[in-house]
Amino acid sequence: MLQNLHVKNLALIDETEVDFRNGLNILSGETGAGKSIIIGSINLALGEKVQKEMLRENADYALVELIFSVTDEKQKELLRELDVFPENDEVILSRKIVNGRGMQRVFRHPKCVRSPQF
Numbered sequence: 001m002l003q004n005l006h007v008k009n010l011a012l013i014d015e016t017e018v019d020f021r022n023g024l025n026i027l028s029g030e031t032g033a034g035k036s037i038i039i040g041s042i043n044l045a046l047g048e049k050v051q052k053e054m055l056r057e058n059a060d061y062a063l064v065e066l067i068f069s070v071t072d073e074k075q076k077e078l079l080r081e082l083d084v085f086p087e088n089d090e091v092i093l094s095r096k097i098v099n100g101r102g103m104q105r106v107f108r109h110p111k112c113v114r115s116p117q118f
Contacts (some may be wrong), residue, residue, distance in 0.1 A: 003090075004067040007041045009059035045095045055097065065094040090103065 005018040010045045012034055044050060045064040055062050070076055070086045084091060 002042070002066060003067045003069050004065075005038065005042060005045075006063070006065040007038070008057040009065040010044075010062045010064065011037045011054055011056060013037055013041075014056065043096075045093050047095075050097050060098065062097045063094070065092060067092050089106055 001022070002020050004020065006016075007013050008015040008020075018038060027038055028034055040048075040054075041064045044054075045066045050062075058085060068091045070079065070091055071089050075085055079086060079091065
């Protein structure tokens, strides 16, 4: 289950954290408040292609991190088959997009992997 989302320097977001709880989580707000950016940032962390315009103006990089809770043994086994080993029943996905050089990295706790693996 997705527990936490951390976003920095993405579109209109300077920096924010969103905590998710068991059950239904609802994002609401006025038009232009950033709901789509929150959902889009999850997709970016999972490997979606980045448009350069998504970087916050005058920022050198953008960062998106997801923390997943993994307690089910079947899910842990599936992750191990992908060489992902939860630590303390958590998996952290972190993606840093570096402006100007187009570098994109995905970190599967704790090592760096290529985006297509996701």
